Amino acid sequence: MFFLSLPLLGIVTSDALAEVVFEDCRLAAPGTTLRSNARCATYAVAENPDEPAGRQIDLKVAVIPARGKPVQSDAVLFLAGGPGQSATESWPGIAHAFRSVRAHRDILLVDQRGTGGSNSLTCPWSEELELVDPDTLDLAALSRECLEQLDADTRFYTTTMAVQDLEAVRLALGYEQLTLVGVSYGTRVALEYLRRYPESVRAVVLDGVVPPELALGGEHARNAQQALDDAFARCVENAVCHESFGDPAESFAELRQALSDGSIKVQLRHPATGAALELPFNTLSLAAAIRLLSYQPEGVALIPLLLNDAVTTRDFSRVAAQALMTGATLARSLSRGMELSVVCSEDEPFFAPRESDQDTYLGHRFTAMITEQCEVWPRGAVPDDFHAPVTSDTAVLLLSGQNDPVTPPRYGDQVAATLSNARHVVAPGQGHNVIPRGCVPRVLAAFIETPDPDALDVACIDDLGPAPFFTTFTGPEP
Secondary structure (H helix, E strand, O other): OOOOOOOOOOOHHHHHHOOEEEEEEEEEEEOOOEEEEEEEEEEEEEEOOOOOOOOOOEEEEEEEEEEEOOOOOOEEEEEEOOOOEOOOHHHHHHHHHOHHHOOOOEEEEEEOOOOOOEEEEOOOHHHHHHHHHHHOOHHHHHHHHHHHHHHOHHHOOOOOHHHHHHHHHHHHHHOOOOEEEEHHHHHHHHHHHHHHHHHHEEEEEOOOOOOOOOOOOOHHHHHHHHHHHHHHHHHHHHHHHHHHHHHHHHHHHHHHHHHHHHOOOEEOOOOOOOOOEEEEOOOOHHHHHHHOOOOOOHHHHHHHHHHHHHHHHHHHHHHHHHHHHHHHHHHHHHHHHHHHHHHHHOOOOHOOOOHHHHOOOOOHHHHHHHHHHHOOOOOOOOOOOOOOOOHHHHOEEEEOOOOOOOOOOOHHHHHHOOOOOOEEEEEOOOOOOOOOOOOOOHHHHHHHOOHHHOOOHHHHHHHHOOOOOOOOOEEEEO
């Protein structure tokens, strides 16, 4: 082990070096071969900030050093999504998008308390549960089982606690300011940090924007249905897709009817492990599969083909396999306990199901499942102004995918309305999180180098578009 040298971290103070010890490390994305070199350390914080001498937990901290000199005094802090994803585990999958950003700035990663290497609140749930009828599961019992095995007071694993940790790490490492880059739930963390520590923030990038006013999850049914309707309409308007599959909305309705009695089971091999599986497959299973596929343009491109194949063959194994592949990645990357600590404290108490949700393919069951788990999960304190809009004159770039089924573009518009120095850019044909797509990494680097939203050239983003529809399982037509 060794201390980081002064040039590596820009303006790290001698006091910080005496407190935080770094060593070479390799960051890994679970379940993949993706790896990134970094320098890692731990930083101890009080689990309950009101008891600084009480129980301590270690936060995992990593620095991806700037590639050249001079090194700027502000680091770029990457904030992962979820809630429940680890910054250090998410990094290898998105590192390529930050190559130019690293020219003269360090990248700072801090696993949010409850994730990754920061006392992870991991529940022993498999991704197969995504495809099982939730009415056959005792979700409250599963949540109690998870709580019993955790070595944590889960009330203190909320967004509010996390932003306090981030400021403590910034001070310990001696960075003058941070440039925040948040994706998905990470945009909530970024906005809350901006609210609490405005002088510590140089600029902000929000990708897949979560408005502070939002009860996260409460609008999933509405947003998912709109994104799916748009995808179906695009297929009908596309000559090749329409000729191949007709109207996918009709296929979807036919499949939901066929699955409504809950009698069908699918037999398949797990696409990642090869293990033989037999799973019930019903309308809720189909909804889970479609929801997971809707996040990215490549998944959307498969949906008409998968629906048509299932209608024609009455074989649901391909749909289930696609959902399992996506679900497996999600399960490996997500700390379910931390997710519940955030959602049960900050969101579920504000759920207000709309009658119109019953007409969506997710219906009311998605929020009902969350409520069932939150009935037994301890709730943390939330500041009175937590759900108030954030106002700021800090430079902010907001990014949205046109077809995002979780954080649609209207959320970006909502947040931008109270930011006086902001610009909202919508990427055509894209889904949830757009930083790695097309020319967006260049736009990201340009904004971080010179955070002037109005002067930023974003014309190249207009060249993005949806992935072409697959017409066979080998791909789209050439």
